[in-house]
Amino acid sequence: MFELTELQEAVRSTAREFAQSMLAPRVNEIEHAEKFPQDLIDAMAELGLMGVPYGEEYGGLEAGLLAEAICIEELAKVSPSAAKLLTVCYLPMDAIALFGTPEQKKKYLPDMCAGKDIGSLAFTESGTGSDPKQLTTTAKRRDGKIYINGVKRFISNAAHEGTIVVVARDAGEDTCTAYLVKKFCKGYSISTPWEKIGFHGSHVYDVFLDDVEVEEADILGGEKEGFGLLLGTTAIGKLAFAAVFAGAAEGAYDLTRKYIMEKMHRGTSISKFPTVQLRTSAIAANTLSMKLMLYRAAEDAERLTGDMRRVQAATALAKGYIADLSNQTIQMCVNSFGAYGGMEEYNIERYLRDSVIFPNIEGNADVQRLISGGYILKKDASLIED
Numbered sequence: 001m002f003e004l005t006e007l008q009e010a011v012r013s014t015a016r017e018f019a020q021s022m023l024a025p026r027v028n029e030i031e032h033a034e035k036f037p038q039d040l041i042d043a044m045a046e047l048g049l050m051g052v053p054y055g056e057e058y059g060g061l062e063a064g065l066l067a068e069a070i071c072i073e074e075l076a077k078v079s080p081s082a083a084k085l086l087t088v089c090y091l092p093m094d095a096i097a098l099f100g101t102p103e104q105k106k107k108y109l110p111d112m113c114a115g116k117d118i119g120s121l122a123f124t125e126s127g128t129g130s131d132p133k134q135l136t137t138t139a140k141r142r143d144g145k146i147y148i149n150g151v152k153r154f155i156s157n158a159a160h161e162g163t164i165v166v167v168a169r170d171a172g173e174d175t176c177t178a179y180l181v182k183k184f185c186k187g188y189s190i191s192t193p194w195e196k197i198g199f200h201g202s203h204v205y206d207v208f209l210d211d212v213e214v215e216e217a218d219i220l221g222g223e224k225e226g227f228g229l230l231l232g233t234t235a236i237g238k239l240a241f242a243a244v245f246a247g248a249a250e251g252a253y254d255l256t257r258k259y260i261m262e263k264m265h266r267g268t269s270i271s272k273f274p275t276v277q278l279r280t281s282a283i284a285a286n287t288l289s290m291k292l293m294l295y296r297a298a299e300d301a302e303r304l305t306g307d308m309r310r311v312q313a314a315t316a317l318a319k320g321y322i323a324d325l326s327n328q329t330i331q332m333c334v335n336s337f338g339a340y341g342g343m344e345e346y347n348i349e350r351y352l353r354d355s356v357i358f359p360n361i362e363g364n365a366d367v368q369r370l371i372s373g374g375y376i377l378k379k380d381a382s383l384i385e386d
């Protein structure tokens with residue numbers, strides 16, 4: 001489909017092999033574990049998957065954003081939860097790689113690429129998940145130090161040891177700043193995990209920040225520059241989440257084809273039924289269109305790194321489209337199983353439960369459409385170029 005470089009091909013085959021040999025046999029364990037198993041994170045790190053797009057000097061593969069998308073897609077085919085875990089690890093790494101000082105990159109990225117520091121990014125609060133202007137968690141200077149107070153909501157990976165990038169409002173201002181905070185430092189605590197419909201293998205928590213002390217050196221991307229940091233970081237993060245959703249649809253499609261080819265109905269293979277054939281064609285077309293959209297957005301994001309607004313519009317276009325279409329396509333897959341679609345035995349119901357969350361993670365799908373549609377019309381720029 002897309003002509004891949006040797007390195008991109010290598011990332012694909014490594015991720016595919018890891019997903020099939022190490023993730024697939026442990027999908028149920030991952031679904032029910034209190035925390036995503038550390039030995040699987042270590043194995044991903046050993047294979048280079050924790051650092052696909054980051055510089056070799058930090059222990060990354062320096063393989064670019066298309067390779068990152070392909071890696072996440074391969075994991076998501078088998079376990080959307082594992083793919084989400086990796087995607088969330090990449091978010092603070094992207095923030096550091098894009099906005100960190102040389103010292104911050106050297107301090108954090110090597111341990112993150114090695115799977116020893118499992119990162120998080122904390123933006124969402126009870127009052128907002130999409131609008132940075134509504135933040136209430138505040139950073140205030142006192143006696144020459146900076147203290148963060150507030151509660152962050154639905155924070156992934158918050159129970160893993162590592163670094164959390166906290167986005168907090170500047171006291172008395174309409175601006176915000178990002179800080180590098182060590183999880184479980186003095187003043188950091190978490191709730192029990194939220195009970196949610198899907199992504200059972202990747203938990204989310206409320207994070208309580210009670211007078212968490214940070215220093216000047218912990219400011220990431222400059223004081224009062226938090227909005228810009230979020231824009232750049234989530235522009236890349238949207239691509240990674242789009243890869244989770246597209247990969248999950250591919251995984252569901254594979255399970256569905258297998259089921260259809262095996263299932264007999266009164267002595268006839270259900271693959272012979274026109275209803276099943278029509279639905280399969282629609283599932284295949286949707287799945288292919290998501291994959292094309294994802295790869296195209298990844299190439300755009302790689303090509304246009306100097307223009308973050310353009311990158312954000314391209315990845316928002318892909319993420320908004322793929323989030324909803326993946327959910328709808330997986331529902332179609334489930335329907336191909338008849339009553340068995342809702343049963344745990346065939347695993348397809350797990351993809352459906354995960355996909356219910358797709359339109360509402362890292363920015364709602366409607367908000368993605370507002371970003372891409374707004375960009376196209378404000379800039380009078382087509383996002384559909386050769």
Ligand SMILES: Cc1cc2nc3c(=O)[nH]c(=O)nc-3n(C[C@H](O)[C@H](O)[C@H](O)COP(=O)(O)OP(=O)(O)OC[C@H]3O[C@@H](n4cnc5c(N)ncnc54)[C@H](O)[C@@H]3O)c2cc1C
Nearest residue numbers: 121122123124128129130154155156360361362363364366
């Ligand atoms: C499994 C999971 C993991 C998560 N992990 C993290 C994490 O690690 N870190 C983190 O910070 N957050 C995380 N989140 C939070 C997530 O990113 C937010 O929940 C998401 O961005 C949606 O925000 P919201 O819930 O406030 O919904 P809202 O943005 O409030 O959306 C609610 C509704 O309002 C509409 N809407 C919202 N804004 C507008 C607008 N401007 N114009 C028109 N309509 C609008 C939407 O269409 C939607 O229907 C996670 C969430 C989940 C479910």
